[in-house]
Amino acid sequence: MQDIKITYSEDLNGNLVHIDSAIKGSRYICPTCRKIMSVRISRLQIGEKYFRRPHYAHQKNSNCSPETVLHNLFKTKVAEYIQTKIDNKNNINFSWDCEYCKDTHSGNLIKKINSVKLEYYLGECTPDIALFDKDNNIIAVIEVVVTHKPEEKTLLYYKEHNIILIQIDLASFDDIDNLEVRLLKPNIVTLCVNPKCTKCGCPKLKLELNIISANCYRCHKEMKVASIYNSRYEIGHVYPESFLPSELELARQSGVIIKQSYSKTKHKSYNANVCPHCNAFIGSYFLFEDYIVPSVYGDYDHVTLNAGYTCLCDRDFT
Ligand SMILES: [Zn+2]
Ligand SMILES: [Zn+2]
Ligand SMILES: [Zn+2]
Ligand SMILES: [Zn+2]
Incomplete structure (x- = not known):
């Protein structure tokens, strides 16, 4: 905290007086400790060495601080x-x-x-x-x-x-x-005015679905991919594997193909963006690296759609 200079004191009638309106020789008192304040108006000009803004100061050995x-x-x-x-x-x-x-x-x-x-x-x-x-x-x-x-x-x-x-x-x-x-x-x-979740009582989050117009990494033809971002989520991004049914529906209405696909690395089937031309399947790692990052940098166009309010507890991140 830098040195705080007091710019208000009271005159003897109890009116607050800004230092710019203070008259030298008049008496002013501190609004907190009620002791006499001295008026410090520098004869120097702004910019000159040792210039200090005009201010009120307590007498020596006052224990009342400007803070x-x-x-x-x-x-x-x-x-x-x-x-x-x-x-x-x-x-x-x-x-x-x-x-x-x-x-x-x-x-x-x-x-x-x-x-x-x-x-x-x-x-x-x-x-x-x-x-x-x-x-x-x-x-x-x-x-x-x-x-x-x-x-x-x-x-x-x-x-x-x-x-x-x-x-x-x-x-x-x-x-x-x-x-x-x-x-x-x-x-x-400390108030969030979003609608509250009826299950857990937390405020819901307003989410946006991103539809990225991109090229398939395999056949290079045009395809659309969907993802959701909200900084409230620790992971930031939500991939189709964790989309809610309403979000899957919204993505599909926008021309995105999302299908259950089997991942050999994850040893399970889950929803992912799929190329309509060659059926290539985009797992979450490549969705982020090859589609989301380029769209953030403007290499791919994207539109954002209002996906409504949802709660963290609604979603399955496994
Ligand atoms: Zn004081
Ligand atoms: Zn809020
Ligand atoms: Zn909830
Ligand atoms: Zn393809």
């Missing part, structure tokens, strides 16, 4: 911002990169939220901001991270109690000026 001031100020202002939006019946349309399904989701942050509380004690932990529904159930928490990420036991508590964690990582006081931007695209949101 703490940033953390407190940001969370207070975010809570105020959210409460104002609730009071005015506005939406807060935010979006996030889902860690579970790897898609980007979006939604109204305060759709079900009725009230906001700072530092709400939950026994195991005290989230920076807690968001409650109209029945006073805690729905989500916002953790503002300057130096300390939430502890493992805190994350576990949220998970076990179905509390959505929204994490915003801060780097400097510029984040105060960009509060709305930071809130509308948090660093982490």
Whole structure:
């Protein structure tokens, strides 16, 4: 963490004053520790050696750190911002990169939220901001991270109690000026909005079927091959041997020939892409090396079809 410079303090009337509006000789106090701050405005110009951005500074031997001031100020202002939006019946349309399904989701942050509380004690932990529904159930928490990420036991508590964690990582006081931007695209949101699997309860994954227009490795005539990719799968690619019936159907409708074929290396029969001209059978290794990789590099055209939502537990990877 680089040296954080404080750019906000309060005047004696309790108004926050940005350093650019500060008047030398006036008195300003730290919004966190309530002690007098000094105004540091460099006489040097930007770019000159020893130039430092104008900032407020604590007196010597203060034990109040700029990180703490940033953390407190940001969370207070975010809570105020959210409460104002609730009071005015506005939406807060935010979006996030889902860690579970790897898609980007979006939604109204305060759709079900009725009230906001700072530092709400939950026994195991005290989230920076807690968001409650109209029945006073805690729905989500916002953790503002300057130096300390939430502890493992805190994350576990949220998970076990179905509390959505929204994490915003801060780097400097510029984040105060960009509060709305930071809130509308948090660093982490532990919510996947995909439909849930009725068997295992996990969110399903939205998959795309790739149909690659290629040439048969054996007869070199045109053929189509099918595969599925989703970064959520550890193996990344799903080959016809693990396709669901609906995916086999979709591939066949697109002109792909998929047949049960016997593999001498695997000592079993399984579904694979087959050349319509010479009946050559493409096992998963060659499907990847000779068809998927070239299509990624643009050597082969491919189209992607929506294969719908499916769950990991639906699929047989053996
Ligand atoms: Zn302070
Ligand atoms: Zn998701
Ligand atoms: Zn499932
Ligand atoms: Zn062929």
